[in-house]
Amino acid sequence: MKLFLEVVPVGDAVAAIRRIAPPVVAETVALKDAYGRVLARDIIAGEDIPGFTRSVVDGYAVIAADTTGAGEAMPAMLANTGRVAMGAPEEQAIAPGECRYVPTGGILPPGADAMVMVEYTEAVGDEVLVHRPVAPGENLIARGEDFAGGDVVLEAGRRCSPRDLGVLAVLGVAEVPVAARPRVGIISTGNELVPVTATPGPAQVRDANSSLAAGFVTERGGVPVPYGIVRDERAALEEALATATAACDAVLLSGGSSKDERDICAATIGDAGEVLIHGIAIAPGKPTIIGRVGPAPVIGLPGHPASAYVVLIAIAGPLLAAMTGEREVVRSVAARLTRNIASARGREDYVRVALDGEGGAVPLFGKSGLLNTLAASSGLVRVPASREGLEVGEEVEVLLW
Numbered sequence: 001m002k003l004f005l006e007v008v009p010v011g012d013a014v015a016a017i018r019r020i021a022p023p024v025v026a027e028t029v030a031l032k033d034a035y036g037r038v039l040a041r042d043i044i045a046g047e048d049i050p051g052f053t054r055s056v057v058d059g060y061a062v063i064a065a066d067t068t069g070a071g072e073a074m075p076a077m078l079a080n081t082g083r084v085a086m087g088a089p090e091e092q093a094i095a096p097g098e099c100r101y102v103p104t105g106g107i108l109p110p111g112a113d114a115m116v117m118v119e120y121t122e123a124v125g126d127e128v129l130v131h132r133p134v135a136p137g138e139n140l141i142a143r144g145e146d147f148a149g150g151d152v153v154l155e156a157g158r159r160c161s162p163r164d165l166g167v168l169a170v171l172g173v174a175e176v177p178v179a180a181r182p183r184v185g186i187i188s189t190g191n192e193l194v195p196v197t198a199t200p201g202p203a204q205v206r207d208a209n210s211s212l213a214a215g216f217v218t219e220r221g222g223v224p225v226p227y228g229i230v231r232d233e234r235a236a237l238e239e240a241l242a243t244a245t246a247a248c249d250a251v252l253l254s255g256g257s258s259k260d261e262r263d264i265c266a267a268t269i270g271d272a273g274e275v276l277i278h279g280i281a282i283a284p285g286k287p288t289i290i291g292r293v294g295p296a297p298v299i300g301l302p303g304h305p306a307s308a309y310v311v312l313i314a315i316a317g318p319l320l321a322a323m324t325g326e327r328e329v330v331r332s333v334a335a336r337l338t339r340n341i342a343s344a345r346g347r348e349d350y351v352r353v354a355l356d357g358e359g360g361a362v363p364l365f366g367k368s369g370l371l372n373t374l375a376a377s378s379g380l381v382r383v384p385a386s387r388e389g390l391e392v393g394e395e396v397e398v399l400l401w
Helices: 010-019 162-171 209-219 234-247 265-272 305-324 372-376
Strands: 026-030 059-062 076-083 098-102 114-117 121-124 127-130 152-154 175-179 183-189 223-230 250-254 274-278 289-293 296-301 332-337 348-355 360-363 379-383 395-400
Touching: 010 274, 010 289, 010 305, 059 076, 059 127, 152 162, 183 209, 183 234, 209 223, 209 250, 209 305, 223 234, 234 250, 234 265, 234 289, 234 296, 250 305, 265 274, 265 289, 265 296, 296 305, 305 348, 305 372, 332 348, 348 372
Parallel strands: 076 098, 183 223, 183 250, 250 296, 332 360
Antiparallel strands: 026 175, 059 098, 059 114, 076 127, 121 127, 274 289, 289 296, 332 395, 348 360, 348 379, 379 395
Protein backbone atom coordinates (compact mmCIF):
# COMPACT_ATOMS: atom_id res chain seq x y z
CA MET A 1 0.00 0.00 0.00
CA LYS A 2 1.00 3.64 -0.43
CA LEU A 3 2.44 4.83 2.88
CA PHE A 4 2.23 8.57 2.38
CA LEU A 5 -0.87 10.03 0.82
CA GLU A 6 -1.52 13.51 -0.51
CA VAL A 7 -1.28 16.22 2.13
CA VAL A 8 -4.72 17.67 2.92
CA PRO A 9 -5.79 20.95 4.54
CA VAL A 10 -6.54 20.95 8.25
CA GLY A 11 -10.23 21.64 7.59
CA ASP A 12 -10.50 18.53 5.42
CA ALA A 13 -8.78 16.44 8.10
CA VAL A 14 -11.17 17.70 10.77
CA ALA A 15 -14.15 16.95 8.53
CA ALA A 16 -12.83 13.43 7.93
CA ILE A 17 -12.35 12.68 11.63
CA ARG A 18 -15.85 13.94 12.42
CA ARG A 19 -17.37 11.74 9.72
CA ILE A 20 -15.94 8.58 11.25
CA ALA A 21 -16.59 9.50 14.88
CA PRO A 22 -18.76 6.90 16.65
CA PRO A 23 -22.19 8.25 17.66
CA VAL A 24 -22.80 9.71 21.09
CA VAL A 25 -23.93 7.13 23.65
CA ALA A 26 -26.15 8.53 26.42
CA GLU A 27 -26.25 7.40 30.02
CA THR A 28 -27.62 8.74 33.30
CA VAL A 29 -25.51 9.71 36.31
CA ALA A 30 -26.34 11.05 39.74
CA LEU A 31 -26.19 14.83 40.10
CA LYS A 32 -23.15 14.54 42.36
CA ASP A 33 -21.27 12.78 39.56
CA ALA A 34 -22.30 15.13 36.74
CA TYR A 35 -19.48 17.67 37.08
CA GLY A 36 -17.44 17.81 33.88
CA ARG A 37 -19.86 15.59 31.98
CA VAL A 38 -21.49 16.63 28.70
CA LEU A 39 -25.28 16.88 28.65
CA ALA A 40 -26.81 14.36 26.27
CA ARG A 41 -30.11 16.22 25.93
CA ASP A 42 -31.65 19.58 26.71
CA ILE A 43 -32.60 20.20 30.33
CA ILE A 44 -36.12 21.65 30.46
CA ALA A 45 -37.65 23.31 33.50
CA GLY A 46 -40.53 21.19 34.73
CA GLU A 47 -41.96 24.02 36.81
CA ASP A 48 -41.66 27.75 37.40
CA ILE A 49 -38.51 28.80 39.24
CA PRO A 50 -39.01 30.30 41.72
CA GLY A 51 -42.38 28.75 42.39
CA PHE A 52 -43.56 31.84 44.26
CA THR A 53 -42.93 35.59 44.20
CA ARG A 54 -40.15 36.29 46.70
CA SER A 55 -38.44 39.25 48.28
CA VAL A 56 -34.85 40.16 47.43
CA VAL A 57 -34.46 42.41 50.49
CA ASP A 58 -35.19 42.46 54.19
CA GLY A 59 -38.16 44.78 54.58
CA TYR A 60 -41.90 45.16 54.46
CA ALA A 61 -44.37 43.83 51.94
CA VAL A 62 -46.71 46.63 50.90
CA ILE A 63 -49.24 47.72 48.33
CA ALA A 64 -47.17 50.14 46.26
CA ALA A 65 -50.03 52.63 45.95
CA ASP A 66 -50.00 53.05 49.75
CA THR A 67 -46.49 54.54 49.56
CA THR A 68 -47.19 57.16 46.89
CA GLY A 69 -45.71 60.51 47.97
CA ALA A 70 -43.95 59.06 51.03
CA GLY A 71 -40.87 60.94 52.20
CA GLU A 72 -38.84 61.90 55.27
CA ALA A 73 -41.08 64.85 56.05
CA MET A 74 -44.33 63.00 55.44
CA PRO A 75 -43.94 59.20 55.68
CA ALA A 76 -46.68 56.74 54.85
CA MET A 77 -48.07 55.09 57.97
CA LEU A 78 -49.02 51.42 57.63
CA ALA A 79 -50.34 48.87 60.09
CA ASN A 80 -47.79 46.14 60.88
CA THR A 81 -49.51 42.75 60.57
CA GLY A 82 -46.58 40.61 61.67
CA ARG A 83 -43.83 38.63 60.03
CA VAL A 84 -43.60 36.06 57.22
CA ALA A 85 -41.99 32.78 58.31
CA MET A 86 -39.27 31.45 56.00
CA GLY A 87 -40.19 28.23 54.23
CA ALA A 88 -43.84 28.38 55.24
CA PRO A 89 -46.83 29.21 53.02
CA GLU A 90 -48.43 32.62 53.56
CA GLU A 91 -52.18 32.77 53.11
CA GLN A 92 -53.12 35.92 55.06
CA ALA A 93 -53.53 38.73 52.54
CA ILE A 94 -52.26 42.28 52.86
CA ALA A 95 -55.10 44.80 52.83
CA PRO A 96 -54.78 48.48 51.89
CA GLY A 97 -53.02 50.36 54.65
CA GLU A 98 -51.19 47.26 55.92
CA CYS A 99 -47.66 45.85 55.68
CA ARG A 100 -45.85 42.74 56.84
CA TYR A 101 -42.16 42.05 57.50
CA VAL A 102 -40.53 39.67 55.00
CA PRO A 103 -36.88 38.53 55.20
CA THR A 104 -34.74 38.16 52.07
CA GLY A 105 -35.97 35.14 50.10
CA GLY A 106 -39.32 35.03 51.86
CA ILE A 107 -42.65 34.65 50.08
CA LEU A 108 -44.64 37.78 49.21
CA PRO A 109 -48.02 37.74 50.99
CA PRO A 110 -51.16 37.80 48.84
CA GLY A 111 -52.33 41.32 48.05
CA ALA A 112 -48.87 42.91 48.29
CA ASP A 113 -47.09 43.99 45.12
CA ALA A 114 -43.79 45.50 46.32
CA MET A 115 -41.17 45.44 49.06
CA VAL A 116 -39.81 48.43 50.98
CA MET A 117 -36.26 47.99 52.26
CA VAL A 118 -36.12 48.03 56.05
CA GLU A 119 -33.57 50.86 55.86
CA TYR A 120 -36.33 53.18 54.62
CA THR A 121 -38.78 52.31 57.38
CA GLU A 122 -39.27 52.99 61.08
CA ALA A 123 -41.27 50.75 63.39
CA VAL A 124 -43.38 52.71 65.89
CA GLY A 125 -45.47 50.41 68.05
CA ASP A 126 -47.90 48.56 65.81
CA GLU A 127 -47.27 50.96 62.94
CA VAL A 128 -44.51 51.23 60.35
CA LEU A 129 -43.45 54.58 58.90
CA VAL A 130 -42.35 54.32 55.27
CA HIS A 131 -39.99 57.13 54.21
CA ARG A 132 -39.66 56.26 50.53
CA PRO A 133 -42.18 55.29 47.85
CA VAL A 134 -41.87 52.05 45.86
CA ALA A 135 -43.23 50.97 42.50
CA PRO A 136 -45.15 47.75 41.81
CA GLY A 137 -42.71 44.84 41.50
CA GLU A 138 -39.88 46.67 43.24
CA ASN A 139 -37.43 44.47 45.19
CA LEU A 140 -39.18 41.30 44.06
CA ILE A 141 -38.41 38.24 41.96
CA ALA A 142 -41.67 37.15 40.37
CA ARG A 143 -42.79 33.55 40.13
CA GLY A 144 -41.14 32.01 37.04
CA GLU A 145 -38.87 35.03 36.54
CA ASP A 146 -35.75 32.86 36.79
CA PHE A 147 -37.04 29.95 34.68
CA ALA A 148 -40.55 29.36 33.41
CA GLY A 149 -41.91 25.84 33.20
CA GLY A 150 -41.09 24.48 29.73
CA ASP A 151 -38.01 26.68 29.24
CA VAL A 152 -34.84 25.06 27.88
CA VAL A 153 -32.44 25.89 30.70
CA LEU A 154 -29.29 23.99 29.69
CA GLU A 155 -28.69 22.78 26.15
CA ALA A 156 -27.37 19.40 25.05
CA GLY A 157 -23.65 19.52 24.36
CA ARG A 158 -22.86 21.68 27.38
CA ARG A 159 -20.14 20.51 29.76
CA CYS A 160 -21.48 20.71 33.30
CA SER A 161 -19.74 23.31 35.47
CA PRO A 162 -20.21 23.80 39.22
CA ARG A 163 -22.78 26.53 38.52
CA ASP A 164 -24.66 24.14 36.23
CA LEU A 165 -24.89 21.62 39.06
CA GLY A 166 -26.51 24.31 41.18
CA VAL A 167 -29.04 25.01 38.42
CA LEU A 168 -29.79 21.30 38.02
CA ALA A 169 -30.36 21.02 41.76
CA VAL A 170 -32.81 23.93 41.74
CA LEU A 171 -34.66 22.26 38.86
CA GLY A 172 -34.89 19.02 40.81
CA VAL A 173 -32.78 17.04 38.32
CA ALA A 174 -31.31 14.33 40.54
CA GLU A 175 -30.38 12.05 37.61
CA VAL A 176 -28.59 13.81 34.77
CA PRO A 177 -28.57 12.58 31.13
CA VAL A 178 -24.98 12.77 29.90
CA ALA A 179 -22.81 11.41 27.12
CA ALA A 180 -20.89 8.29 28.07
CA ARG A 181 -17.16 8.90 28.33
CA PRO A 182 -15.50 7.44 25.22
CA ARG A 183 -12.72 4.97 25.92
CA VAL A 184 -9.58 6.01 24.05
CA GLY A 185 -6.70 3.57 23.69
CA ILE A 186 -3.21 5.07 23.88
CA ILE A 187 -0.24 3.34 22.28
CA SER A 188 3.31 4.67 22.07
CA THR A 189 5.70 3.13 19.56
CA GLY A 190 9.45 3.35 19.34
CA ASN A 191 12.50 1.29 20.18
CA GLU A 192 14.01 4.35 21.87
CA LEU A 193 11.20 4.74 24.41
CA VAL A 194 11.37 3.64 28.04
CA PRO A 195 8.74 3.98 30.80
CA VAL A 196 8.63 7.14 32.89
CA THR A 197 9.98 5.21 35.89
CA ALA A 198 13.09 4.04 34.02
CA THR A 199 16.46 5.73 33.68
CA PRO A 200 17.11 6.24 29.96
CA GLY A 201 20.20 4.61 28.56
CA PRO A 202 22.21 5.89 25.61
CA ALA A 203 19.89 6.90 22.72
CA GLN A 204 16.78 6.34 24.88
CA VAL A 205 14.09 8.76 26.07
CA ARG A 206 11.19 8.48 28.46
CA ASP A 207 7.74 8.08 26.92
CA ALA A 208 6.10 11.51 27.20
CA ASN A 209 3.31 11.05 24.69
CA SER A 210 1.37 8.45 26.66
CA SER A 211 0.99 10.83 29.61
CA LEU A 212 0.38 13.80 27.33
CA ALA A 213 -2.35 12.01 25.39
CA ALA A 214 -3.94 10.57 28.54
CA GLY A 215 -4.18 14.01 30.11
CA PHE A 216 -5.69 15.46 26.96
CA VAL A 217 -8.27 12.68 26.67
CA THR A 218 -9.28 13.16 30.31
CA GLU A 219 -9.52 16.92 29.86
CA ARG A 220 -11.81 16.48 26.86
CA GLY A 221 -14.18 14.09 28.60
CA GLY A 222 -12.80 10.69 27.63
CA VAL A 223 -11.31 7.76 29.52
CA PRO A 224 -7.69 7.04 28.57
CA VAL A 225 -6.81 3.35 28.29
CA PRO A 226 -3.01 2.90 28.23
CA TYR A 227 -1.46 0.07 26.24
CA GLY A 228 2.13 0.94 27.04
CA ILE A 229 5.15 1.08 24.77
CA VAL A 230 5.29 -1.07 21.64
CA ARG A 231 8.52 -1.72 19.78
CA ASP A 232 8.85 -0.86 16.10
CA GLU A 233 7.98 -4.39 15.08
CA ARG A 234 5.03 -5.18 12.84
CA ALA A 235 3.73 -8.15 14.82
CA ALA A 236 3.85 -6.30 18.15
CA LEU A 237 2.05 -3.28 16.72
CA GLU A 238 -0.58 -5.43 15.02
CA GLU A 239 -1.35 -7.16 18.31
CA ALA A 240 -1.55 -3.90 20.29
CA LEU A 241 -3.71 -2.20 17.67
CA ALA A 242 -6.08 -5.17 17.44
CA THR A 243 -6.46 -5.28 21.22
CA ALA A 244 -7.00 -1.52 21.53
CA THR A 245 -9.48 -1.16 18.68
CA ALA A 246 -11.51 -4.11 19.95
CA ALA A 247 -11.81 -2.65 23.45
CA CYS A 248 -11.91 1.10 22.82
CA ASP A 249 -13.99 3.65 20.95
CA ALA A 250 -10.93 5.31 19.41
CA VAL A 251 -7.14 4.93 19.48
CA LEU A 252 -4.27 7.42 19.64
CA LEU A 253 -1.07 5.94 18.26
CA SER A 254 2.07 8.04 18.72
CA GLY A 255 5.30 7.69 16.79
CA GLY A 256 5.97 6.00 13.48
CA SER A 257 3.97 8.46 11.38
CA SER A 258 6.81 10.01 9.38
CA LYS A 259 7.10 9.77 5.62
CA ASP A 260 9.81 7.16 5.90
CA GLU A 261 8.50 3.90 4.43
CA ARG A 262 10.32 2.00 7.16
CA ASP A 263 7.67 3.14 9.58
CA ILE A 264 5.02 0.52 10.05
CA CYS A 265 2.11 2.44 11.57
CA ALA A 266 0.34 3.43 8.36
CA ALA A 267 0.78 -0.03 6.88
CA THR A 268 -0.53 -1.71 10.03
CA ILE A 269 -3.57 0.57 10.21
CA GLY A 270 -4.24 0.10 6.50
CA ASP A 271 -4.04 -3.68 6.65
CA ALA A 272 -6.27 -3.85 9.73
CA GLY A 273 -8.74 -1.28 8.40
CA GLU A 274 -8.19 1.78 6.25
CA VAL A 275 -5.97 4.85 6.10
CA LEU A 276 -8.02 7.90 5.18
CA ILE A 277 -5.33 10.56 5.49
CA HIS A 278 -1.57 10.41 5.85
CA GLY A 279 -0.29 13.93 5.75
CA ILE A 280 -1.91 17.18 6.88
CA ALA A 281 -0.92 20.72 5.87
CA ILE A 282 -0.06 21.66 9.43
CA ALA A 283 3.19 22.54 11.17
CA PRO A 284 4.19 20.93 13.36
CA GLY A 285 2.39 17.66 12.70
CA LYS A 286 2.49 17.15 8.93
CA PRO A 287 2.91 13.32 9.00
CA THR A 288 -0.29 12.74 11.00
CA ILE A 289 -2.36 9.66 10.11
CA ILE A 290 -6.14 9.42 10.24
CA GLY A 291 -7.58 5.96 9.80
CA ARG A 292 -10.16 3.53 11.04
CA VAL A 293 -10.07 -0.06 12.25
CA GLY A 294 -13.58 -1.45 12.50
CA PRO A 295 -15.72 1.32 13.98
CA ALA A 296 -12.79 2.83 15.90
CA PRO A 297 -11.07 5.95 14.53
CA VAL A 298 -7.28 5.80 14.79
CA ILE A 299 -5.09 8.91 14.87
CA GLY A 300 -1.37 8.47 14.30
CA LEU A 301 0.39 11.25 16.21
CA PRO A 302 3.89 12.58 15.57
CA GLY A 303 6.52 11.21 17.91
CA HIS A 304 7.70 14.58 19.26
CA PRO A 305 5.51 15.62 22.22
CA ALA A 306 5.27 19.27 21.18
CA SER A 307 4.12 18.25 17.70
CA ALA A 308 1.80 15.62 19.12
CA TYR A 309 0.12 18.21 21.33
CA VAL A 310 -0.67 20.44 18.36
CA VAL A 311 -2.29 17.48 16.57
CA LEU A 312 -4.22 16.53 19.70
CA ILE A 313 -5.70 20.02 19.81
CA ALA A 314 -6.33 20.38 16.07
CA ILE A 315 -7.53 16.84 15.23
CA ALA A 316 -8.17 14.74 18.35
CA GLY A 317 -10.08 17.58 20.01
CA PRO A 318 -12.78 17.66 17.31
CA LEU A 319 -12.98 13.85 17.43
CA LEU A 320 -13.62 13.78 21.18
CA ALA A 321 -16.13 16.62 20.86
CA ALA A 322 -18.02 14.64 18.22
CA MET A 323 -17.97 11.49 20.37
CA THR A 324 -19.35 13.31 23.42
CA GLY A 325 -21.62 15.72 21.57
CA GLU A 326 -19.84 18.64 23.21
CA ARG A 327 -20.15 22.03 21.61
CA GLU A 328 -16.61 23.06 20.82
CA VAL A 329 -15.75 26.18 22.80
CA VAL A 330 -12.45 27.84 21.97
CA ARG A 331 -10.67 29.33 24.98
CA SER A 332 -8.74 32.26 23.60
CA VAL A 333 -7.58 35.79 24.26
CA ALA A 334 -6.58 38.60 21.93
CA ALA A 335 -2.98 39.83 22.08
CA ARG A 336 -0.44 41.64 19.92
CA LEU A 337 2.63 39.90 18.57
CA THR A 338 5.94 41.11 19.96
CA ARG A 339 7.90 39.59 17.06
CA ASN A 340 7.34 38.58 13.46
CA ILE A 341 6.30 34.98 12.73
CA ALA A 342 7.44 33.53 9.42
CA SER A 343 5.37 30.86 7.70
CA ALA A 344 5.01 29.07 4.38
CA ARG A 345 1.85 29.68 2.39
CA GLY A 346 -0.28 26.58 1.94
CA ARG A 347 -0.07 25.13 5.45
CA GLU A 348 -1.40 26.09 8.86
CA ASP A 349 1.35 26.85 11.33
CA TYR A 350 0.74 26.64 15.06
CA VAL A 351 3.31 28.68 16.97
CA ARG A 352 3.73 28.52 20.73
CA VAL A 353 3.50 31.87 22.48
CA ALA A 354 3.74 33.20 26.02
CA LEU A 355 1.52 36.01 27.26
CA ASP A 356 3.63 38.79 28.77
CA GLY A 357 0.94 40.24 31.04
CA GLU A 358 0.88 43.50 29.09
CA GLY A 359 -1.28 42.42 26.18
CA GLY A 360 1.59 40.94 24.21
CA ALA A 361 2.07 37.46 22.74
CA VAL A 362 5.74 36.47 22.69
CA PRO A 363 6.53 33.80 20.05
CA LEU A 364 8.61 30.95 21.47
CA PHE A 365 10.65 29.63 18.60
CA GLY A 366 12.41 26.30 18.87
CA LYS A 367 12.76 22.89 17.33
CA SER A 368 9.61 20.78 17.35
CA GLY A 369 11.34 18.10 19.40
CA LEU A 370 12.04 20.42 22.33
CA LEU A 371 9.76 20.58 25.34
CA ASN A 372 11.06 23.76 26.98
CA THR A 373 8.97 26.04 24.78
CA LEU A 374 5.89 23.89 25.40
CA ALA A 375 6.38 24.20 29.15
CA ALA A 376 6.92 27.96 28.96
CA SER A 377 4.04 28.73 26.61
CA SER A 378 0.52 29.97 27.34
CA GLY A 379 -1.00 28.68 24.12
CA LEU A 380 -0.82 28.72 20.34
CA VAL A 381 -1.16 31.28 17.59
CA ARG A 382 -2.54 29.89 14.34
CA VAL A 383 -1.07 31.19 11.09
CA PRO A 384 -3.66 30.59 8.34
CA ALA A 385 -2.59 28.64 5.27
CA SER A 386 -3.32 31.72 3.17
CA ARG A 387 -0.69 33.82 4.97
CA GLU A 388 3.08 33.93 4.65
CA GLY A 389 3.50 34.91 8.26
CA LEU A 390 2.30 37.40 10.85
CA GLU A 391 3.86 40.75 11.65
CA VAL A 392 4.97 42.33 14.92
CA GLY A 393 2.18 44.41 16.43
CA GLU A 394 -0.53 42.43 14.65
CA GLU A 395 -3.49 41.45 16.82
CA VAL A 396 -3.81 37.68 17.03
CA GLU A 397 -6.02 35.12 18.72
CA VAL A 398 -4.11 33.08 21.28
CA LEU A 399 -5.61 29.60 21.68
CA LEU A 400 -5.08 28.91 25.36
CA TRP A 401 -3.97 25.49 26.54
